[in-house]
Each structure stands twice: as C-alpha cells, then as structure tokens.
Amino acid sequence: MAIIMDGKALAKKIRGRVKEEVEILKQKNIFPKLAVIMVGEDPASKVYVRNKSKACNEVGIAYEEFLLKENISMEKLLQVIKELNERKDIHGILLQSPIPKPLDIYTAFETIDFRKDVDGFHPINIGRLTLKRQTFISCTPHGVMKLLKEYNIPLTGANVVILGRSNIVGKPLAQCLLNEDATVTICHSKTKNVADITKNADVVISAIGKPRFVTKDMIKENAVVIDVGINRLETGLVGDVDFEEVSKKASYITPVPGGVGPMTIAMLLHNVVIAAKYLEENIEK
Ligand code: NAP
Numbered sequence: 089m090a091i092i093m094d095g096k097a098l099a100k101k102i103r104g105r106v107k108e109e110v111e112i113l114k115q116k117n118i119f120p121k122l123a124v125i126m127v128g129e130d131p132a133s134k135v136y137v138r139n140k141s142k143a144c145n146e147v148g149i150a151y152e153e154f155l156l157k158e159n160i161s162m163e164k165l166l167q168v169i170k171e172l173n174e175r176k177d178i179h180g181i182l183l184q185s186p187i188p189k190p191l192d193i194y195t196a197f198e199t200i201d202f203r204k205d206v207d208g209f210h211p212i213n214i215g216r217l218t219l220k221r222q223t224f225i226s227c228t229p230h231g232v233m234k235l236l237k238e239y240n241i242p243l244t245g246a247n248v249v250i251l252g253r254s255n256i257v258g259k260p261l262a263q264c265l266l267n268e269d270a271t272v273t274i275c276h277s278k279t280k281n282v283a284d285i286t287k288n289a290d291v292v293i294s295a296i297g298k299p300r301f302v303t304k305d306m307i308k309e310n311a312v313v314i315d316v317g318i319n320r321l322e323t324g325l326v327g328d329v330d331f332e333e334v335s336k337k338a339s340y341i342t343p344v345p346g347g348v349g350p351m352t353i354a355m356l357l358h359n360v361v362i363a364a365k366y367l368e369e370n371i372e373k
Contacts (some may be wrong), residue, residue: 090338098238099350107147120364121150122180123172126144127187128158143353145230166199173201179364180206194310206359220267224359229261249286250274252295294328302329310339316348
C-alpha cells in the first residue's frame with residue numbers, strides 16, 4: 089500500500105512559516121499585500137478567490153479584491169493592472185483565470201509588473217525558470233516540487249512522465265523537474281499509447297482533468313504518483329488517478345482532495361512574501 093503524501097499537512101507547515109515571515113516584515117514596517125483581479129462571475133473562480141482571501145487573512149497578508157464587469161474592455165482591464173503596478177502598498181497581483189473570451193489573457197499577464205507576478209505567468213518569470221534563475225514559480229508546479237522534496241523522492245536521473253502540457257501546470261512543472269536533473273517526458277491529448285510511456289516512469293504526474301484516467305495497469309510497481317487533477321463529479325471531488333486501485337501498486341501517492349490542491353495556495357502566500365521582500369529592498373535602494 090502506498091504512502092499517502094499529505095499536502096494538507098505540508099501546506100499547513102508552509103503557511104505557518106509564511107505567517108512568521110509576515111510578522112518579521114511587519115516589524116520592519118513592511119505590510120505584504122495581494123491584489124486579486126477577477127473579471128466576470130465564473131462560479132469556480134469565485135470559490136478560488138474566496139479561498140485565497142481567507143488564506144491571506146489567516147497569515148496576516150493584506151488583501152484587496154477587484155471585481156470587474158464581464159463586459160469590461162481590454163483597455164480598462166490593462167488600466168486597472170497598470171494602476172496596481174504603480175501602487176507601493178501592493179506587492180503581489182493575481183489575475184484570476186479564465187477571463188471572458190474577447191479579452192486577451194496573455195497581454196494582461198504581460199502587463200503585470202513581473203516583480204509583482206506572484207502567479208509566475210509573466211514571460212520574464214517563465215524565461216527565468218527556463219534559465220534556472222531566481223523567479224516566481226507558478227504555484228501548482230511549485231507545490232508539487234515541495235511535496236516531492238518533503239517526501240525525499242529522488243529526482244536526479246529519475247524518469248518522470250507528466251500528463252498535460254498547459255501553461256499553468258504541465259510546462260512549468262516539466263521545467264522545474266528538468267532543473268532538478270530529472271529526465272522528463274510530457275504527454276498530451278495527441279500522444280500515442282500513453283500507457284506505454286507511463287509504465288516506464290519512476291514518477292507519474294497527471295494534470296489533465298479527466299476523472300480516474302490513470303489506472304493501475306498504466307504504472308509500474310512502486311511508482312510515485314502525483315495527482316494534480318480536480319474533477320467535480322456528483323459524488324464529490326476526484327482526481328485524474330484511480331486512487332483506490334493505483335494506491336495498491338504505487339510507493340507514494342497524493343490524494344484528491346488533500347494533496348496538491350492545498351499546496352497551490354500555500355505557495356501563493358509564499359510568493360507574496362518573497363515579492364514584498366524583493367520590492368521593498370529595491371524601493372529602499
Ligand atoms: P488544461 O489547460 O485543460 O490542460 C489539460 C492538458 O491535458 C492539456 O495539455 C491536454 O492536451 C492534456 N490532455 C487532455 N486529455 C489528455 C489525454 N487523454 N491524455 C494526455 N493528455 C491529455 O488543464 P490545466 O489547467 O492544466 O489543469 C489540469 C487539471 O489540473 C484540471 O483538473 C485542473 O482542475 C487541475 N488543476 C489543479 C490545481 C491544483 O491546485 N490542484 C491547479 C491547477 C489545475 P492538449 O494540450 O493536447 O489539449
């Protein structure tokens with residue numbers, strides 16, 4: 089039976105550390121603050137935004153929300169971002185995705201000051217990750233890396249297969265793993281014979297959004313299995329992995345919920361503290 093990788097417990101530990109760092113910053117008259125922009129009324133986004141506000145509150149990070157109308161123009165959206173870029177009291181800016189279709193999310197992300205880009209989606213931050221330089225790593229891949237580290241999963245030379253190549257999970261995660269000397273394979277919807285590839289992996293990470301896609305016969309004995317997927321079924325939340333069966337064959341596995349999910353928010357809080365430190369240092373110089 090696999091060891092369960094407890095993301096909830098690790099996230100709690102990280103939030104505790106963030107809280108301590110926020111206290112230290114406050115003693116230096118630095119008050120870390122996150123601004124969250126949401127465009128429209130996407131129900132899932134509303135839940136995510138509420139959770140972020142609550143998490144900030146718990147660790148003492150100040151929080152301001154900008155709820156913009158669904159029919160806002162691109163020009164107005166960019167104006168809001170630019171104003172937040174200028175504000176000295178704001179250290180982190182997060183644009184909740186998705187945004188309504190006619191708006192261009194790439195331009196919006198590029199407009200965020202990269203030093204306040206706590207989601208790590210700005211091309212400068214993505215480029216820096218590729219060059220293995222100091223950067224904001226996007227929160228979900230960062231959370232996965234922290235979990236792998238916490239459980240001492242060897243990555244040097246390990247054969248890691250990622251299912252999914254999105255800009256927010258699959259691609260940055262592949263880069264993070266490459267930076268740790270893993271041998272990385274990325275599968276996507278056009279990949280042929282996915283099971284033949286996953287069967288050779290020491291670590292399988294699924295981020296595709298298909299309930300119970302990864303089955304027991306797709307992994308090798310004692311593989312490490314990380315489930316990033318969140319799928320809402322009538323019966324509740326499930327991941328991309330058939331947890332019940334796969335956990336009998338894997339050596340380590342993350343549950344859904346309670347695995348990668350809580351790590352994402354913890355890493356966001358961590359990034360806000362880093363942004364506050366970085367910006368304040370530069371402002372003083
Ligand atoms: P996304 O943008 O929809 O990307 C899904 C990826 O999966 C795409 O690259 C797609 O390939 C690939 N894919 C789809 N079907 C596949 C198949 N049969 N075999 C192999 N690859 C396949 O999704 P995302 O935003 O990355 O999110 C993925 C999942 O993670 C979702 O369930 C989401 O809710 C969850 N998520 C969780 C967290 C967290 O905090 N735990 C954070 C973010 C996302 P193509 O590129 O070819 O289309």
